[in-house]
Amino acid sequence: MTQETLLKNIKAKQSYLCVGLDIDLEKVPEFIRNTEDPLFTFAKAIIDKTHSYAVAYKPNLAFFESYGVDGWRAFDKIMRYLNENYPEHFTIADAKRGDIGNTAARYAKAFFENYGVDAVTVAPYMGKDAVEPFLTFKDKYAILLSLTSNPGAFDFQFTEENGKKLFEKVLQTSLKWNGAAQLMYVVGATKASALTSIRQIIPDAFLLVPGVGAQGGSLKEVSEFGMNESCGLLVNSSRGIIYASHEENFADAAASEAKKIQQEMAGYLLKKGII
Amino acid sequence: MTQETLLKNIKAKQSYLCVGLDIDLEKVPEFIRNTEDPLFTFAKAIIDKTHSYAVAYKPNLAFFESYGVDGWRAFDKIMRYLNENYPEHFTIADAKRGDIGNTAARYAKAFFENYGVDAVTVAPYMGKDAVEPFLTFKDKYAILLSLTSNPGAFDFQFTEENGKKLFEKVLQTSLKWNGAAQLMYVVGATKASALTSIRQIIPDAFLLVPGVGAQGGSLKEVSEFGMNESCGLLVNSSRGIIYASHEENFADAAASEAKKIQQEMAGYLLKKGII
Numbered sequence: 001m002t003q004e005t006l007l008k009n010i011k012a013k014q015s016y017l018c019v020g021l022d023i024d025l026e027k028v029p030e031f032i033r034n035t036e037d038p039l040f041t042f043a044k045a046i047i048d049k050t051h052s053y054a055v056a057y058k059p060n061l062a063f064f065e066s067y068g069v070d071g072w073r074a075f076d077k078i079m080r081y082l083n084e085n086y087p088e089h090f091t092i093a094d095a096k097r098g099d100i101g102n103t104a105a106r107y108a109k110a111f112f113e114n115y116g117v118d119a120v121t122v123a124p125y126m127g128k129d130a131v132e133p134f135l136t137f138k139d140k141y142a143i144l145l146s147l148t149s150n151p152g153a154f155d156f157q158f159t160e161e162n163g164k165k166l167f168e169k170v171l172q173t174s175l176k177w178n179g180a181a182q183l184m185y186v187v188g189a190t191k192a193s194a195l196t197s198i199r200q201i202i203p204d205a206f207l208l209v210p211g212v213g214a215q216g217g218s219l220k221e222v223s224e225f226g227m228n229e230s231c232g233l234l235v236n237s238s239r240g241i242i243y244a245s246h247e248e249n250f251a252d253a254a255a256s257e258a259k260k261i262q263q264e265m266a267g268y269l270l271k272k273g274i275i
Numbered sequence: 276m277t278q279e280t281l282l283k284n285i286k287a288k289q290s291y292l293c294v295g296l297d298i299d300l301e302k303v304p305e306f307i308r309n310t311e312d313p314l315f316t317f318a319k320a321i322i323d324k325t326h327s328y329a330v331a332y333k334p335n336l337a338f339f340e341s342y343g344v345d346g347w348r349a350f351d352k353i354m355r356y357l358n359e360n361y362p363e364h365f366t367i368a369d370a371k372r373g374d375i376g377n378t379a380a381r382y383a384k385a386f387f388e389n390y391g392v393d394a395v396t397v398a399p400y401m402g403k404d405a406v407e408p409f410l411t412f413k414d415k416y417a418i419l420l421s422l423t424s425n426p427g428a429f430d431f432q433f434t435e436e437n438g439k440k441l442f443e444k445v446l447q448t449s450l451k452w453n454g455a456a457q458l459m460y461v462v463g464a465t466k467a468s469a470l471t472s473i474r475q476i477i478p479d480a481f482l483l484v485p486g487v488g489a490q491g492g493s494l495k496e497v498s499e500f501g502m503n504e505s506c507g508l509l510v511n512s513s514r515g516i517i518y519a520s521h522e523e524n525f526a527d528a529a530a531s532e533a534k535k536i537q538q539e540m541a542g543y544l545l546k547k548g549i550i
Contacts, residue, residue, distance in 0.1 A: 131427075
């Protein structure tokens with residue numbers, strides 16, 4: 001998907017919501033757990049009810065992997081379902097991969113070609129040759145971890161060299177890589193105060209922002225400090241939406257949560273003059 | 276596996292060789308490619324012929340993932356084969372995972388419980404809560420990326436704060452984490468000169484050293500600067516062994532390469548007084 005198309009969809013839906021598919025079978029309603037393919041059944045129900053309010057879906061690979069071969073089969077089925085029925089949705093494999101050249105190329109091929117995702121989250125620690133292989137696929141994106149939303153973010157991401165923090169160095173350095181126009185960045189909502197300095201380094205790039213909702217980040221702050229003239233934001237919510245209810249009405253409850261967020265987002269898009 | 280058992284195996288085999296299973300179907304002999312399960316068939320042949328010279332096997336997950344569900348099924352089958360037939364071998368899932376708490380816990384459970392590996396490689400960028408979930412499984416290990424063997428290592432790993440480089444900060448910080456005794460570290464053979472300062476920070480931990488052979492690292496230097504009184508080294512070779520020949524004799528050629536390395540290793544173990 002081109003970034004122009006993504007922006008067009010954001011305008012049409014008046015939303016920059018990404019729904020995170022962190023599917024934990026211990027948390028899905030019991031009647032779903034007893035179906036033949038509970039991961040897919042749950043995801044399909046969530047997608048069918050939330051697609052009007054969201055522009056993106058982000059399956060969290062760890063959850064699928066933890067169910068072994070069945071999990072990977074379900075991930076594949078979910079990706080096919082999305083690409084066939086909702087091709088206007090941007091899809092993100094939240095895999096946080098990071099490995100040397102030939103290995104990175106393998107991961108890129110697997111996610112972009114076998115599963116047809118639009119973007120993969122990628123870890124920066126190993127540097128340029130761990131990321132560039134993801135930037136050679138037309139209209140596909142690597143979403144580079146920069147400043148994450150978890151407590152451990154403070155262990156290394158704020159390491160300071162000549163007045164510059166590591167997460168800022170990651171942003172700056174990455175701009176010189178081949179295919180940098182296909183980079184997006186993970187910036188946690190729990191660190192919204194850093195968004196102003198981040199936008200000085202990467203004014204144009206899309207940011208994937210986790211941590212709104214369950215993790216305590218504020219959608220208002222993220223939108224105020226992070227939005228650019230082309231929106232430039234995909235704000236993710238996982239647990240707050242998909243586990244809004246554990247009863248039979250779970251998909252309607254998810255839709256209602258997604259709609260609430262979408263309506264707040266419409267307000268920020270309007271204020272910025274994007275819609 | 277306990278570290279005592281690992282050392283016992285190192286002494287018995289007079290080897291600290293880890294064979295990397297980076298299986299690329301384009302590189303395996305044609306008659307293997309045409310079998311029903313070429314990934315497993317190739318791995319089994321390599322394992323059966325090299326096990327006397329190696330103490331560890333390291334399947335590279337990217338290669339398996341790139342073959343989708345079939346790849347995961349083959350990885351599972353290889354792990355079962357290893358655990359049933361060669362339980363004295365230490366097994367490493369080279370997955371370089373790194374994600375927040377609940378997600379990291381998922382990955383740990385998948386690799387240690389579903390697949391029965393002894394260790395998983397883990398990326399440090401997200402900090403403590405991305406690693407600690409791997410350190411709660413008895414006799415299982417997280418192998419933390421510290422200084423990698425690829426060119427991109429220079430992008431961020433040498434970021435310097437108060438005279439300390441990021442890879443050194445990763446080592447030092449990780450020592451304070453819960454379960455730190457179950458940490459091992461990735462240190463690339465191409466940066467062997469750093470091993471002296473690394474050993475000052477982590478004198479006792481096992482190091483997984485990639486980059487010998489195809490990537491140009493020297494086994495002699497790694498052994499000289501990195502070995503401690505309990506060996507403390509697992510040196511990996513992938514392509515140099517498994518693709519030693521592309522003909523029918525590929526497994527014998529692999530054995531012969533592995534044996535060559537094992538014999539050199541025996542010399543270093545002897546010199547250090549370990550055997």
